[in-house]
Amino acid sequence: MARKAGKVIITTIATLGSHCSLQVLKGAKDEGFRTLLISEKKRLGLYKRFGFIDEIIEVDSFSEILGEKCQQRLKKVNAILIPHGTLISQMKSSDIEKIDTPIFGNKWILRWEADRELKEKLMREAGLRTPRAVRSKDDISSLCIVKLHGAAGGRGYYLAWNRESFEEGARQLIEQKAIRGENDLYIQEFIRGVPVYLQYFYSPVTGSLELLGIDRRYESDIDGLGRIPAKEQLSTDVEPSYNVIGNLPLVLRESLLDEVYKMGESFVRAAEHLVPPGMPGPFCLEGVYDSEGRFTTFEFSARIVAGTNLYLDGSPYSGLLYDEPMSMGRRIAREVKIANKKGKLGKVVT
Numbered sequence: 301m302a303r304k305a306g307k308v309i310i311t312t313i314a315t316l317g318s319h320c321s322l323q324v325l326k327g328a329k330d331e332g333f334r335t336l337l338i339s340e341k342k343r344l345g346l347y348k349r350f351g352f353i354d355e356i357i358e359v360d361s362f363s364e365i366l367g368e369k370c371q372q373r374l375k376k377v378n379a380i381l382i383p384h385g386t387l388i389s390q391m392k393s394s395d396i397e398k399i400d401t402p403i404f405g406n407k408w409i410l411r412w413e414a415d416r417e418l419k420e421k422l423m424r425e426a427g428l429r430t431p432r433a434v435r436s437k438d439d440i441s442s443l444c445i446v447k448l449h450g451a452a453g454g455r456g457y458y459l460a461w462n463r464e465s466f467e468e469g470a471r472q473l474i475e476q477k478a479i480r481g482e483n484d485l486y487i488q489e490f491i492r493g494v495p496v497y498l499q500y501f502y503s504p505v506t507g508s509l510e511l512l513g514i515d516r517r518y519e520s521d522i523d524g525l526g527r528i529p530a531k532e533q534l535s536t537d538v539e540p541s542y543n544v545i546g547n548l549p550l551v552l553r554e555s556l557l558d559e560v561y562k563m564g565e566s567f568v569r570a571a572e573h574l575v576p577p578g579m580p581g582p583f584c585l586e587g588v589y590d591s592e593g594r595f596t597t598f599e600f601s602a603r604i605v606a607g608t609n610l611y612l613d614g615s616p617y618s619g620l621l622y623d624e625p626m627s628m629g630r631r632i633a634r635e636v637k638i639a640n641k642k643g644k645l646g647k648v649v650t
């Protein structure tokens with residue numbers, strides 16, 4: 301990292317070409333940073349279209365980020381790496397922890413996002429209402445959702461209501477080579493209601509939590525099943541899937557917002573306690589509101605989520621906090637800028 305008047309400073313914001321990279325680098329450019337994208341060769345055509353990307357490092361696979369060439373270049377341009385879902389889904393936690401380049405946020409908490417047991421532990425510590433985890437297929441007594449480990453964007457998830465339906469789903473995933481065996485699956489109580497994704501940003505520099513947006517996912521084909529009338533659904537073998545295709549904007553009833561802030565604050569405190577230095581930067585609580593307006597958190601993401609791509613020009617919530625368009629990507633860059641200026645990079649980088 302460069303030194304200016306005795307202080308370490310970041311001059312380039314870098315990320316992997318996927319997920320929310322356009323938003324992140326656009327926000328970085330708007331805040332006056334140089335921008336760098338690590339892109340797979342097959343995606344170069346897309347990313348070369350955008351003038352706000354100053355430099356592209358071409359790779360055959362994202363794992364090359366661990367290699368000398370990438371690390372040297374990132375170091376030379378005083379870069380910080382913004383982690384997102386693609387980094388988590390394509391690299392092992394132990395490899396992410398080995399990356400030399402400073403990572404925005406807490407790289408140690410990414411392991412807690414990828415591991416179901418740790419994930420549950422952190423959500424419980426935060427006092428969040430969570431779905432019951434079903435430890436054995438013999439304990440399935442009501443509708444359950446069966447999940448794969450890691451950030452798979454809902455791919456491979458299926459519903460089970462007894463041992464047989466669990467085994468049938470597992471058999472299909474094994475056949476597709478999506479899993480090695482039933483032990484790769486995680487069973488959770490299915491919560492009835494509407495899914496909601498709460499997008500937060502916590503600044504350890506100012507000590508404040510911001511709600512910057514809310515979305516819901518648009519998943520195939522669960523969100524398309526309503527287009528098939530009941531008669532046809534019953535006469536064909538319809539099995540829903542939860543593959544994320546995009547995101548839709550959402551605003552909540554204002555009476556729910558106070559609890560939204562309290563849940564976010566509890567999560568930040570729990571992260572500080574269990575995984576120092578805690579939860580600097582963007583994170584998302586993901587869950588379902590039931591018919592009583594109660595929120596059950598089924599997941600969290602300990603980094604920027606792709607649903608923030610909706611709000612490149614700000615959201616109904618960021619507009620309450622900022623008098624300028626504030627995307628999550630831009631908010632990250634703003635935090636780096638403030639930390640640079642105050643000599644507090646140590647608080648936002650691991």
Ligand code: AMP
Nearest residue numbers: 431453454488489490491495542598599
């Ligand atoms: P995820 O990748 O874990 O965020 O989940 C993908 C999708 O699965 C969500 O958007 C929900 O539609 C659904 N989902 C996940 N967990 C649950 C749950 N416990 N109850 C109901 N729906 C769930």
